[in-house]
Amino acid sequence: MYTVKEMFYTLQGEGAHTGRAAVFLRFTGCNLWSGLEKHRAEAICSFCDTDFVGTDGVNGGKFKTASELAEAVAKLFPGEKNRFVVCTGGEPLLQLDNELVSALRERNFEVAVESNGTIRPPSGGVDWLCISPKGTAEVVVTHCDELKLVFPQADAMPDRFAGIKAQLRYLTPMADPHAGMDEVIYRNTTTQQTIQYCLDHPQWQLNLQSHKVINIA
Numbered sequence: 001m002y003t004v005k006e007m008f009y010t011l012q013g014e015g016a017h018t019g020r021a022a023v024f025l026r027f028t029g030c031n032l033w034s035g036l037e038k039h040r041a042e043a044i045c046s047f048c049d050t051d052f053v054g055t056d057g058v059n060g061g062k063f064k065t066a067s068e069l070a071e072a073v074a075k076l077f078p079g080e081k082n083r084f085v086v087c088t089g090g091e092p093l094l095q096l097d098n099e100l101v102s103a104l105r106e107r108n109f110e111v112a113v114e115s116n117g118t119i120r121p122p123s124g125g126v127d128w129l130c131i132s133p134k135g136t137a138e139v140v141v142t143h144c145d146e147l148k149l150v151f152p153q154a155d156a157m158p159d160r161f162a163g164i165k166a167q168l169r170y171l172t173p174m175a176d177p178h179a180g181m182d183e184v185i186y187r188n189t190t191t192q193q194t195i196q197y198c199l200d201h202p203q204w205q206l207n208l209q210s211h212k213v214i215n216i217a
């Protein structure tokens with residue numbers, strides 16, 4: 001059984017695949033926050049900008065089998081070519097397993113994952129692994145395609161992740177989790193601090209949540 005908050009077709013807004021058309025498969029639930037505002041202050045991850053509670057989003061629901069869920073994803077992608085699915089959440093690696101990755105690949109999808117790094121990916125691997133470490137949470141993933149750290153985090157500054165092998169290292173300015181899509185301003189202090197860090201540490205590059213800039217899902 002897979003529990004899905006929402007599924008929608010949009011452009012990847014972040015990281016190396018920015019601008020690429022993808023189905024977003026947002027799983028319900030996370031191991032670093034309940035998703036309830038009353039628990040936010042004491043959560044290991046306290047700045048999350050996403051609602052991942054329940055199954056009430058667009059195309060959300062419970063899916064009994066991997067093929068049923070993969071079929072629902074396939075229906076949202078126009079055509080058979082360049083198929084791309086971004087598995088996110090919540091924490092997608094609480095639910096994504098070899099069976100679902102296979103079912104998606106059988107339907108010609110490249111499978112990307114956005115994870116907090118505290119759970120290893122399925123043994124058969126995925127096609128693109130993005131890790132975004134959070135606060136004091138222990139990172140168990142040792143290599144990934146992109147490391148995309150929200151900046152600044154007192155307990156998770158970039159130096160701590162020097163040992164993680166990644167082709168690409170990004171810093172995303174921490175956005176106000178309560179800001180509406182039309183209120184995101186990238187000329188704030190956090191963004192200035194992130195820019196300065198990248199200038200001083202050129203192994204890191206700036207990542208913007210471009211979907212917020214252009215106001216798409």
Ligand SMILES: C[S@@+](CC[C@H](N)C(=O)[O-])C[C@H]1O[C@@H](n2cnc3c(N)ncnc32)[C@H](O)[C@@H]1O
Pocket residue numbers: 030047048049050088089090091092114115116131132148149150172173174175176177209
């Ligand atoms: C909502 S998370 C879901 C996937 C996974 N749980 C994770 O944390 O990577 C998707 C992406 O949004 C980023 N994110 C969450 N809250 C943010 C915020 N307030 N500002 C900037 N990025 C944020 C995360 O770091 C992650 O890269």
Ligand SMILES: Nc1nc2[nH]cc(C(=O)O)c2c(=O)[nH]1
Pocket residue numbers: 010011012013014024050088089114211216217
């Ligand atoms: N367009 C768009 N790009 C994204 N990249 C990562 C997202 C996420 O919430 O995981 C996200 C999202 O929610 N929307």
Ligand code: SF4
Pocket residue numbers: 030031032033045046047048049050052089090091116134
């Ligand atoms: S950003 Fe990721 S790890 Fe943090 S609460 Fe949100 S879904 Fe969980």
Ligand SMILES: [Mg+2]
Pocket residue numbers: 050
């Ligand atoms: Mg998002």
